Amino acid sequence: MENNGYRNLFIFGSLACFAILIALTVNTFGKLDQRAEPITEEVNAGKMVWHKYDCIGCHTILGNGSYFAPDMTKIASRIPKSYLKKFLMDPKKTNAHATMPKLGITAEEADQLIVFLDWISKVDTNGWPPKPIMTVTAGNVADAYTKYQCADCHSISGVGGTSGPDLSHEASIHPDADWQLRHLTDPASVVADSAMTPFPDMSQEERTQIVNFLLTLK
């Protein structure tokens, strides 16, 4: 029994560490609710949909999960909800390049998911995910293009999002200035069931600026 001292160190030392963890857990749980918005029935319904389709089997959320698809923590603060809803219900129809399968998410479930994703995007995560520190730009883009955050959905020369089509050669695809103007004013009026958000607040000047810019992208 010459090892009794070591054995006791193990048993009681470990129990002490565990007791500290429990104390910290109690303390943390007292603070969590102030670091997030209240959870409504709608938020919870969205969370249940999240589990039902095993979204975490491809995506991370709060950075935890799988690394096959993008993180969902801040998605609702970046991508407009009308687009999200269309995408969730039929990803490939909304974005031809999407790899996400059509899971059979109903309109009601999509709404609930969006409320849940909106809730999670407002959790205080100590600043995660961090903003990139070496921001890249796609050369000279029109000011209005930046102002209305077109790059959240579109990319030019590899810079920007992938929700909408690549605009690197937009001038060759839709060289018609009139088409561009009508599309920018009301996308659904030229492209049936377009998932692009309209920009009702945009001034006429800004529209022309963007269209002229798009027509330089040969």
Next chain:
Amino acid sequence: MKYKSHRIAMNFFTFAVLLFLVQVLVGLIAAGQFIKPDFFIISFNIIRTLHINALVVWLLCGLMGATYYVVVEETEGELWNLPLAHFQFWATAIATILVVIGYIVMGLNPQANKWVFGTLILNEGRTYIEAPRWADCLIALSAILFLFNNVMTIIKSKKITGIQGTLIGGMVFLTLMYLPGMVYIKSMVKDQFWWWWVVHLWVEGAWEVIAGALLAFMLLKVTNAPRHVLERWMYIEVFLVLFTGILGIGHHYYWIGTPPYWLWIGAIFSSLEPVPLLVMVWDAFRTTRENRIINNRIGLFLSVAHAIFNFVGAGLWGVIHTLPQVNKWTHGTQITNAHGHLAFYGAYVLLIVAIIYIAVPNIKGLKDFNTDRAYKAFWWMTVSMILMVLTLTGAGMVQVYMERLMGVDYVVVKEHYNYWFWVFRAFFGVGFLIGVGLLVLDYFTMGNLPVRKGASNIRTTASA
């Protein structure tokens, strides 16, 4: 077979190696889906679920087999209740198969996963602990029967050794830490908080305690080292594991909505986590050096390899991204994935393989046997795993730099810049599969090949 009870350990080992093969096969499908997402009928999330659940279940089966074996060896008698142990084995195997069928059904038809009485019937949609509630209950029941049987065996025999006590203690801790994953919580933040209790306190707590106890047991069996020295170091190691590992859980509470004090707690304690793993490596080498009588060379070889790769995979590949300043950029990237693979391989895959090569020859009564294929399996697996992990680490570095530091879109990095990393990962995956194939083959044919001259598994001289 000296004891009838050894049959139980063999059953668990057999089930474990077969599931290992399944795990790696579905892992290869998952790797293929990174290259071509639509090539398989079941989508990635379910393939990945199968991959990681097969992993966890086969390792648990390996640990249960190991425990039954150790308890019988240490008490030098049969198990308290043999039929109960058989029942526990079959219940575990059948529950596992039912859960797998459920996953496949959901993979073919996602709508089949319905909410019934507040729980999902096929898949809970929570990484690693996807198993539905009804299966959780069966698993918990199986664990309780398992613990009860072993504890009764020890009590009956009145031989409580340090190794045995620590092993059972680790198993009790493991069982208890399954429970926080069994409740539904409306807050995703709290959900993840408890989820990490299960995942972290398993792999960096309970399982490492079990690994410490098994390492001591294995060194005891393959060398003539004195028990009291081995047990003393074992106590030091497992104490340090829990001292650093329990509060080390803080490295998962940096960014999930928890208060900022976790940044300090996680950083300090998790940075120390490699220390006990390094002590284990030193312990393995010291024991080998000081005790030259070795009666199972492959067993010793694998035990030492386990200690080394436990340190490299969990300790080194873990500590590189554990400080908040680094983790802020690497959190949830391929760096995590690289670490996950090397850690699980080094810490637990090699542990189970080592204990198999110590237990099975003894159970089969092999005095000496041909170990060529065992070494071949080891090298195929290990070299492939190292190359796979280096590939994933490279992919992770590109991802962190381009996506996190430069702001390039996630999808662009994954589909474009990281493409060749996925191809190489799958390629090395095939190498790993060859290794597992050899291992499974050798498991079933151990002792059948003639012992070659100069390749004996026994060395009793004090030379070399």
